[in-house]
Amino acid sequence: MEQKRDNTEEKILNAAQEVFIRKGMDGARMQEIADEAGINKALLHYYFRSKDKLFDAIFSKVIEFAFPRISIILSGESSFVARFEQFIDIYIELLMKHPFLPGFILKELNRDPSGLFKLIARRGLRPDLVISHVEQAMERGEIVRMNPRHFLVNVVSLCVFPFAARPMVGYLFFENDAGAQEAFYRERAAVVKKFVLDSILVKK
Amino acid sequence: MEQKRDNTEEKILNAAQEVFIRKGMDGARMQEIADEAGINKALLHYYFRSKDKLFDAIFSKVIEFAFPRISIILSGESSFVARFEQFIDIYIELLMKHPFLPGFILKELNRDPSGLFKLIARRGLRPDLVISHVEQAMERGEIVRMNPRHFLVNVVSLCVFPFAARPMVGYLFFENDAGAQEAFYRERAAVVKKFVLDSILVKK
DNA sequence: ATTCGATTTAACTAACTGGTTAAATATTTT
DNA sequence: AAAATATTTAACCAGTTAGTTAAATCGAAT
Numbered sequence: 203m204e205q206k207r208d209n210t211e212e213k214i215l216n217a218a219q220e221v222f223i224r225k226g227m228d229g230a231r232m233q234e235i236a237d238e239a240g241i242n243k244a245l246l247h248y249y250f251r252s253k254d255k256l257f258d259a260i261f262s263k264v265i266e267f268a269f270p271r272i273s274i275i276l277s278g279e280s281s282f283v284a285r286f287e288q289f290i291d292i293y294i295e296l297l298m299k300h301p302f303l304p305g306f307i308l309k310e311l312n313r314d315p316s317g318l319f320k321l322i323a324r325r326g327l328r329p330d331l332v333i334s335h336v337e338q339a340m341e342r343g344e345i346v347r348m349n350p351r352h353f354l355v356n357v358v359s360l361c362v363f364p365f366a367a368r369p370m371v372g373y374l375f376f377e378n379d380a381g382a383q384e385a386f387y388r389e390r391a392a393v394v395k396k397f398v399l400d401s402i403l404v405k406k
Numbered sequence: 407m408e409q410k411r412d413n414t415e416e417k418i419l420n421a422a423q424e425v426f427i428r429k430g431m432d433g434a435r436m437q438e439i440a441d442e443a444g445i446n447k448a449l450l451h452y453y454f455r456s457k458d459k460l461f462d463a464i465f466s467k468v469i470e471f472a473f474p475r476i477s478i479i480l481s482g483e484s485s486f487v488a489r490f491e492q493f494i495d496i497y498i499e500l501l502m503k504h505p506f507l508p509g510f511i512l513k514e515l516n517r518d519p520s521g522l523f524k525l526i527a528r529r530g531l532r533p534d535l536v537i538s539h540v541e542q543a544m545e546r547g548e549i550v551r552m553n554p555r556h557f558l559v560n561v562v563s564l565c566v567f568p569f570a571a572r573p574m575v576g577y578l579f580f581e582n583d584a585g586a587q588e589a590f591y592r593e594r595a596a597v598v599k600k601f602v603l604d605s606i607l608v609k610k
Numbered sequence: 611a612t613t614c615g616a617t618t619t620a621a622c623t624a625a626c627t628g629g630t631t632a633a634a635t636a637t638t639t640t
Numbered sequence: 641a642a643a644a645t646a647t648t649t650a651a652c653c654a655g656t657t658a659g660t661t662a663a664a665t666c667g668a669a670t
Contacts, residue, residue, distance in 0.1 A: 210646080210647090226432075228430075228432045228433060229432055229517070231626090231627075231628090232627075232628060232629085233627080233628095241647075241648090242647080242648060242649075243628090243629085244629095244630085244631090244647080244648075244649080244650095245646080245647055245648075247628085247629060247630080248646085248647080251629090252628080252629075253627095253628065253629090302516075305512065305513075305516045308509065308512060308513075308570055308571060309509075309512075309513050309516070311571070311573055311574055312506075312509045312513070312573065313433070315573040315574075315577065318573075318574065318577075319577050322577070322578070329578040329579060333579075346604075348597070348601075349590075349593070349597070351579045351590065352590075352593065352594075352597045352601075354579075355567075355568050355575060355579075356564055356597075356598075356601055358567070358571075359563045359564050359566075359567035359568060360560055360563050360564065362563075362567060362571075363559075363562070363563035363566060363567035363570070364559050364563060366512055366567070366570065367512060367515065367562075367566075369515055369516065369519040369522075370515055370519075370522065371559060373519065373522075373523050373526070374526070374533040375533060375537075375555045375559075386555065386556075389553070389556065390556075393552070393553070393556045393560075394560075397552075397556075397560055397605050398605070400550075400604070400605040400606070401601050401602070401604040401605035402604070414616080414617090435656090435657070435658090436657080436658065436659085437657080437658095445617075445618090446617080446618060446619075447658090447659085448617080448618070448619080448620095448659095448660085448661090449616080449617055449618075451658085451659060451660080452616085452617080455659090456658080456659075457657095457658065457659090
């Protein structure tokens, strides 16, 4: 029974993640989640008493996954540029595996920002630390001086937006030719790294 | 009565735009739109037979507004860089005035891409023309060579994403200090122009 | 004054949805 | 075998929402 309980709970969580990410909190239906999990609605409520509780479980799971170890930019004895490049690689790989994450997070963020705020606060994420590490790289002369917040917003924009706007990119540039679009997204990491570094590396 | 009809219809359209952009198609309620317009639900259906029809009217209005004259990048005898700078100025000014547009469009885009596609097709928007104009600037040696699709995606990302992720930016970087955040967004046009040009201008 | 369209009121339907319940059945544990 | 837990079934409740309807009222044009 322990196996059963664990197994079913896992099936529910997987199904809920699938459906919630695809449809969002508002669009998701408990019946659909039950169907996707291969169980019925009664059992779904037997495990998670309400849709809100189930959504919270999924949302925190997703956020903890999608806000990756910013520590990569922070820690490590390698140069800022090396750490930056590593961050882009890891982050875009993550987005390639979960292309619907940005859309989901943005949607829920605009629906109810407080949920995200609580999670960030709970996890002890410290944007000020990230900012100061960027500033230090500038003071060392590794990269050009600019407002570090703009720098960080630029980097995240270049990584995340193309995934959030995926259907538009596919339609406008590739007329929904999935293969060509896939290739395009596989080039993103290299493109972003070059584009940013060409802009911020101190020229000699 | 003609005045009345026009006036009411306009009130409805304004109210619907307000509510739809704030809550999206799923989240919006016909009752709320009626309230916002200062009329009742019966009259709302008297003018627009269904929520779908009303939404379509708003969505096409919004899209035609938000997909601005790309012709700026195309036409004009000035240099590509000058036209690029003009585009950024115009576009970010538009986003400053309507900061909830990106979130709204992305949400509806992910909910039902076909609506957007139809509109783009109907308006005769031609991404291939934009691409070829970017290519020409590269061939003239005005800017560095790269995949023009990546270039365009980069530019749009830098402009749009910060607005789509507005609540997150506000919370992470400004702890919801509205004044500081406002100032930050007012700097965006200059920042984006410099960031992009530093990356793509051919160095001498 | 009458007519005609605009608007309100208020009640209603029909469908959907989250959530509950109780009884029956299956499965596992002891 | 007995006890305990997991799961199903199927019906139900309560709240919400898009959309309808019919009658009354209002305002302007003829």
